[in-house]
Amino acid sequence: MGGCPLVHCHENGPGGVHIGDSDQMSMIDSDRGERGGTWGSSEAAAEWMRGAAARVQPFGPATERMLDLANIRSGNQVLDVGAGAGDQTLAAARRVGPTGFVLATDISASMLGVTAMSARQAELSNVGTRVMDAQNLDLESDSFDAVISCDALMLIPDIRKALAEMQRVLRLGGTVAAIVFSTPEKCPYLSIPHTIARRVGALTTPSDPFGEFRLAGPDVLSDACSKAGFHEVAIHRFLTRRRFPSLADAMQYAKGPLPLRELMAQLTPVQREQAWAEIEKALQQFVGPDGYDSPCELLIGVGTK
Numbered sequence: 303m304g305g306c307p308l309v310h311c312h313e314n315g316p317g318g319v320h321i322g323d324s325d326q327m328s329m330i331d332s333d334r335g336e337r338g339g340t341w342g343s344s345e346a347a348a349e350w351m352r353g354a355a356a357r358v359q360p361f362g363p364a365t366e367r368m369l370d371l372a373n374i375r376s377g378n379q380v381l382d383v384g385a386g387a388g389d390q391t392l393a394a395a396r397r398v399g400p401t402g403f404v405l406a407t408d409i410s411a412s413m414l415g416v417t418a419m420s421a422r423q424a425e426l427s428n429v430g431t432r433v434m435d436a437q438n439l440d441l442e443s444d445s446f447d448a449v450i451s452c453d454a455l456m457l458i459p460d461i462r463k464a465l466a467e468m469q470r471v472l473r474l475g476g477t478v479a480a481i482v483f484s485t486p487e488k489c490p491y492l493s494i495p496h497t498i499a500r501r502v503g504a505l506t507t508p509s510d511p512f513g514e515f516r517l518a519g520p521d522v523l524s525d526a527c528s529k530a531g532f533h534e535v536a537i538h539r540f541l542t543r544r545r546f547p548s549l550a551d552a553m554q555y556a557k558g559p560l561p562l563r564e565l566m567a568q569l570t571p572v573q574r575e576q577a578w579a580e581i582e583k584a585l586q587q588f589v590g591p592d593g594y595d596s597p598c599e600l601l602i603g604v605g606t607k
């Protein structure tokens with residue numbers, strides 16, 4: 303099936319994402335985070351866009367594996383949930399080809415603005431974007447061949463509801479494949495800064511494990527998929543690396559608009575300085591002759607409707 307039969311393509315979001323004639327981030331008029339949370343502002347989207355090259359090495363091969371596991375083929379209708387700046391959206395769009403279609407959804411209009419712009423730059427006309435909360439997909443049931451999600455599912459407040467919605471919109475026999483982070487000790491680049499910031503700021507953890515690691519524990523992701531009604535649930539481990547030319551580069555990337563930045567904002571300036579100094583010292587253990595290099599294990603949850 304080709305085109306965009308079930309969805310409205312390139313819609314303006316509630317905050318009025320406007321992709322104009324110029325490919326400038328200044329053209330993206332976002333909802334300034336009202337609904338988009340951490341990634342809601344245009345600054346966050348711009349920062350995420352700047353980090354695109356740094357994401358290719360750790361997440362590019364994992365994304366291709368996710369698309370394999372989702373069994374995405376030419377002509378497929380694919381839904382991307384928490385699409386963000388659309389790295390995996392574009393990869394999926396290349397696989398489904400001109401007779402297929404990929405709908406990128408996200409709660410942040412700004413992030414989807416980047417996706418739409420990137421699709422246009424890549425001359426992919428088979429990509430649409432819609433601002434949507436993953437917990438309440440405004441989409442017809444049984445309408446997609448595959449649902450994908452990268453680095454987003456664990457951030458959604460009601461994960462079970464989001465998975466149930468993904469299951470609802472899949473056609474019978476369709477597949478969901480979602481990438482999430484493995485346990486904190488297997489993702490030190492992410493977990494060390496968070497742990498230090500919390501300790502230095504004496505911050506209580508609202509949920510444990512925090513944010514990014516909510517689906518990392520044994521059987522957590524597979525149980526969630528099964529409870530949402532998926533069959534043939536399997537969890538695939540994917541080992542990747544976080545590599546940067548130097549520790550300074552790793553530190554600079556860590557200071558991006560991620561949940562860590564929000565965490566750091568809760569610290570006093572003195573605590574912040576102390577936390578960053580401690581993080582730099584702790585991450586030093588991963589510096590070798592070729593720069594910064596630490597392991598990062600991802601989980602890819604797969605299920606069938």
Ligand SMILES: C[S@@+](CC[C@H](N)C(=O)[O-])C[C@H]1O[C@@H](n2cnc3c(N)ncnc32)[C@H](O)[C@@H]1O
Nearest residue numbers: 341384385386408409410413435436452453454
């Ligand atoms: C870490 S980013 C990942 C973006 C992209 N998938 C990638 O891997 O580059 C997480 C994304 O999830 C989105 N998100 C968070 N909560 C959401 C929700 N309830 N519904 C839809 N998207 C959500 C954020 O706006 C953000 O774009």
